[in-house]
Amino acid sequence: MGIHECASSLDEMNRSFICDIDNILIEKKYNLRIAGKEYLKLTYTNAKTKRGLVSFTISGDVLDVHIYADHVSKYIDDILPLPDVMLKSMKKGRKCDNLVNPGSCYPECIIGYDFFIDGARYQKCRYMNFKFPVNDDTRAHIRNIILKEMSFR
Numbered sequence: 001m002g003i004h005e006c007a008s009s010l011d012e013m014n015r016s017f018i019c020d021i022d023n024i025l026i027e028k029k030y031n032l033r034i035a036g037k038e039y040l041k042l043t044y045t046n047a048k049t050k051r052g053l054v055s056f057t058i059s060g061d062v063l064d065v066h067i068y069a070d071h072v073s074k075y076i077d078d079i080l081p082l083p084d085v086m087l088k089s090m091k092k093g094r095k096c097d098n099l100v101n102p103g104s105c106y107p108e109c110i111i112g113y114d115f116f117i118d119g120a121r122y123q124k125c126r127y128m129n130f131k132f133p134v135n136d137d138t139r140a141h142i143r144n145i146i147l148k149e150m151s152f153r
Contacts, residue, residue, distance in 0.1 A: 003032070006040050006058060014063045017139050018042075018056060021146060025053070028150060046153060053153070054146055056134075063134040067145050068126065071152035073115045079145055080117070083137045091122060093129030 003022040007015040022032065030044040030053060039059035045052050055066045082090075096112025097105040100123055112126040130145075132138050 001034055003042070006034060006042060009061050010058065010063055011061060013136065013139070014134055017134060017143070018063065021054070021056075021143065024147075025150075049153070051153075053149060065132050065134055065142055067130040067132075067142070067149060069113060069130045069145060069149050070126070071149060072113050072130075072145075074152055075148040076115045076117065079141065079148060082141050086132050086138055086141060087117065089132055090124070090129060091117070091120075093122075093131075094125040096123050096125045099123040 003019055007018050010018065025044045026032065029047045031047050033043045033045065035041050035043070039057055041055055041057050043052055043055040051070075052068045054068065057064045057066070096114075098109055098111045099114055110126050113122070113124045113129060115122055115124075132142060134142060
């Protein structure tokens with residue numbers, strides 16, 4: 001199953017968006033892994049490092065994204081301002097136990113994100129943050145974050 005089959009249940013704008021991101025990532029040598037039955041999860045990993053960059057979840061006609069923004073502190077000012085739905089998601093995400101109290105999370109945990117928005121510090125879990133709905137208000141911002149993150153890898 002390829003990206004076009006996976007995206008067939010999405011509206012034209014989201015289908016075009018995910019195909020555009022797919023083209024960019026495949027050109028930059030990211031691998032695509034597709035999993036799921038009730039919903040589809042499309043995960044892109046760097047071919048060399050095997051580190052995830054972004055995952056898309058397709059459930060019916062709904063598209064959500066999870067960006068692994070490991071370098072967000074280096075480009076946060078470049079991606080602001082963001083739509084309220086994205087800012088709220090980033091601010092309310094679970095706190096990273098390893099950043100707050102090193103060694104307090106499970107041993108395989110990859111450290112989360114430490115960034116500032118409007119002077120406030122956020123130390124957020126890598127696995128529970130940077131999850132956004134994909135829609136007319138967020139598409140361009142999501143694309144920008146993915147491209148910024150890629151530029152630091």
